[in-house]
Amino acid sequence: MMTDRDPLYRRHRFPAEVIAHAVWLYFRFPLSLRMVEDLLAARGIIASHQTVRLWAEKFGRTFANEIRRRSSGRLGDKWHLDEAVVSIRGKKRFKSQRHLQRFAPSMIRIANLFQIPRHDISSGHHRELRTAAMSLWAKIARA
Incomplete structure (x- = not known):
């Protein structure tokens, strides 16, 4: 059975959810690559810290741009002088x-x-x- 995958994740051994979770852990929390590797291992996913580093380099910018695109205009950057x-x-x-x-x-x-x-x-x-x-x-x- 063939499933359609996002072209961004083509030729990767792990599913997109695993890659996204690893990259999110690395950038969201002050964790080292080896700590992310240990957290993935605790969930039964065996990936080296070098793999996590490569994922962070390849997908980090894409994820950041997507977050920025989704949250534009909703970050509460406006203040009203009439309240003061x-x-x-x-x-x-x-x-x-x-x-x-x-x-x-x-x-x-x-x-x-x-x-x-x-x-x-x-x-x-x-x-x-x-x-x-x-x-x-x-x-x-x-x-």
Whole structure:
């Protein structure tokens, strides 16, 4: 009985499912080729680590392109500014100081106050800096 196989897997001893599973294991998890060989052996599939390496070289790019093609447009790469900004009397304002901190650039002087290592200063001085920074954020948020 003759079955139609994907031309990509032609002349391979193992079925496409086994090859796909081995390549998926190798790329999805931080496994060495020998670990993938051991996992396949635990399922009763005897394939050397060199075979897994050749499969990864041959099929890895094809699988990655297929995953990219199937998931295009569904990865959630969009964000909406209207969720963080409200309009009050015709002026755009951030909903909270936290939203403003997320959208303000990190190079400004105020943002750098939040990045002081705690071990470099005393706790009293840190509280003073934090209070001063939060008051500056409040002024910016109200502006």
